[in-house]
Amino acid sequence: MKKLQVFADNLWFHESLHFFSGVVMFFIIFKLFGQSGYGLIAFLVSLLIDTDHYLEGLICNRFKISWIFTSYPHIYWQKTGKITLLFHSWELLVIILILGQTFNQQLLSIAIVLPAILHYSIDQIVYSSFRKMSLFQYFFIFRLYHKFNYQILCPRHMDTGN
Ligand SMILES: [Zn+2]
Numbered sequence: 411m412k413k414l415q416v417f418a419d420n421l422w423f424h425e426s427l428h429f430f431s432g433v434v435m436f437f438i439i440f441k442l443f444g445q446s447g448y449g450l451i452a453f454l455v456s457l458l459i460d461t462d463h464y465l466e467g468l469i470c471n472r473f474k475i476s477w478i479f480t481s482y483p484h485i486y487w488q489k490t491g492k493i494t495l496l497f498h499s500w501e502l503l504v505i506i507l508i509l510g511q512t513f514n515q516q517l518l519s520i521a522i523v524l525p526a527i528l529h530y531s532i533d534q535i536v537y538s539s540f541r542k543m544s545l546f547q548y549f550f551i552f553r554l555y556h557k558f559n560y561q562i563l564c565p566r567h568m569d570t571g572n
Pocket of ligand 1: 459460498529533
């Protein structure tokens with residue numbers, strides 16, 4: 411179990427989980443819809459969901475790109491005291507499905523929502539196990555209710571080890 415903690419502690423190990431889950435999603439969506447374009451979208455969604463950390467981190471670090479390679483996102487969460495995670499919201503998936511239905515883009519919406527469910531599930535398993543993350547963490551409403559407070563939303567962080 412201790413060994414698996416690397417998937418919570420190390421950015422590259424963690425992102426590699428999303429990379430491989432993205433490859434799996436590519437094949438699932440490709441098999442389901444018979445179009446590699448949707449598979450590619452599913453692969454990209456698997457990876458790009460985490461751009462919310464990076465975009466916010468870049469803003470907090472005044473667009474110093476090198477930041478991405480030197481610190482883990484929790485560093486800026488500690489600095490700002492807020493954890494927003496906009497792309498990690500179950501509510502967003504409901505909105506995407508409704509939009510897909512409204513604009514007759516059901517396949518596209520499924521190619522976005524399925525990899526997102528897998529991404530959230532991977533994060534949930536990793537961070538619930540090693541960071542005591544709440545099961546409600548990826549509900550936007552839950553984070554809003556806690557005013558995005560880092561201390562409440564992320565009770566066990568890496569450097570304190572508590
Ligand atoms: Zn994530």
